[in-house]
Amino acid sequence: MDGGERYEIGELARRTGVSVKTIRFWADRGIVPPTDRGPSGHRRWAPAAVARVDLVRTLRELGCCAGWPGWPSGSAGGWSTSSSTRPSPA
Structure with a gap:
């Protein structure tokens, strides 16, 4: 480990507006893998994980993730996007 700043899952969720459950799901599938684990074994992410x-x-909201290995199929990758800030189609 390079000794740089690390975020635990709750902090990453707070910074991105994505739920802890979703981040855990993505981490378990290798989509957003943790950088390392802390002394207590909790997953931690480098600041680049926010991006x-x-x-x-964004890709999920655009529907680009359907068909990825380990990703739920269906519109919006299988998740509701009702809380999204996307504009409604005209």
């Missing part, structure tokens, strides 16, 4: 979570969320 990665934002990218994955």
